[in-house]
Amino acid sequence: MTQTPADIGLTPDAEARLEGYLHQVRAALVGVPDVSPDEIEADIREHVENELRTAVRPVALFVLESVLNRLGPPTQWLPAGRTSSPLAEVPSLGRYLRARLRGIGNALWRGPEDWRLPYLSFGVFAFGVLAFPLFPLFLIVSYLLARAGVAVAKEKGIELGVARKWLLYPPTLIVSLVLFLTLVVAVPIGMTRVGFLVVDDADTQERWELAGRPRMQSSSHFGRARELRAKFPRVETTLDKLLADFPGSESTREVTAGVFVGVGVVAFWWAILGFIAGMMPRAIRATFYPLCQRFEGRFAHRAGLVCLLVIAIWCGLAYRIITDAGLL
16 A cells, blocks of 8 residues: 555655655656556655654654655656656646645644644634634634644654744734733723722712712713813812822823822732732743743742832822821
């Protein structure tokens, strides 16, 4: 039975190289009726298989190349005195692409998992890019396949080369970056935003009541703080007293106070993340692969300590603001 490249156990690059060599042999034998190209090809495959019997699977391209160099050029299979066409050694682009696609197909369906999973992952990712509305779904599937490919390579003791990284890293980088930015940036910004809405709601309600109006419906006063401040300029709410300690005009004080609150929320959240990450460095490296491959717990502990220092300073300033406003 004729062996295929996948049966021999070659990498996709090596498979394409062997297919190209066999094609050159067949091209050299065109017009030679007394030689069977099928028999020559079978002999070459058998010879390559015997040479690579003890080689590590999957067989890399440079290993196959050494076997083909010892085997000789494709034209050596011509009978004595015969010469091949000058173009026999030059494969066309179409034949080269077909050989590459055949090698990829063999890697997908019959090749080892450490190559099959990277190709599947990249294929699903590329299809998701083309079917853009469904990209998030395909990205998740591609990410899971990529992580499985990384796990298989690690289990077999295979170091990820440049080729595998190009196939595995696009979905893992995107998902890891999104998770990282969500946890580190989006969550504290969202918490600050919610805090602003709550303060705005309370300030509007207080200002309306101090102006002698009946209690407002909870669904009608979000975002009306500035409007009511302009309508009732003599009414002083708790928020007005707190903002009095900040420099500048009214609008400047609001911005400065917002930045001040945001710094406190971010420092508090990052301190929590820092100490949690410091206790679980392996989980961080696994979750944010390959962004945090060199992450160590001591880095997170140091960041957490810096955030605690910022929180201490922030609490001191906040206490002064509250005291000046007469709330303590």
